[in-house]
Structures are given as structure tokens and as C-alpha cells.
Amino acid sequence: MNRCHRPSPALVDTLDEDGDGSISKPEFIHHWVEFWVGDDADAPGTHLFGEV
Numbered sequence: 001m002n003r004c005h006r007p008s009p010a011l012v013d014t015l016d017e018d019g020d021g022s023i024s025k026p027e028f029i030h031h032w033v034e035f036w037v038g039d040d041a042d043a044p045g046t047h048l049f050g051e052v
Contacts, residue, residue: 007050014044 007015007023015023015031023031034045 011047011050014047017044 012021012023015027017027017030018024031045031048034040034043035048038045040046
């Protein structure tokens with residue numbers, strides 16, 4: 001049972017910096033770093049794993 005979970009459209013809208021409808025590798029890397037080392041609670045990367 002291998003399931004691929006897709007992010008919600010709202011999360012894609014939050015993380016999609018260039019508005020092309022997808023999260024590119026550079027966008028993901030930027031948000032990954034933002035999530036782990038950022039201190040801005042309103043930054044898009046804060047939502048990388050959805051609502052906590």
C-alpha cells in the first residue's frame with residue numbers, strides 16, 4: 001500500500017513563490033531552510049508541513 005499524499009491547494013498557494021501552480025525544487029529548499037532556521041512565524045516556510 002503505497003500512497004502519495006498531495007499537498008492541499010491552499011498550501012501550494014502559500015509555498016508557490018512564482019505563482020506557476022507548483023512548488024519547484026528551489027522553492028522547496030528555500031522553505032525547508034525557512035522552516036528549520038527561520039524565526040518569522042508568518043513566513044511561508046513555517047507552513048511547510050501544514051498546520052501544527
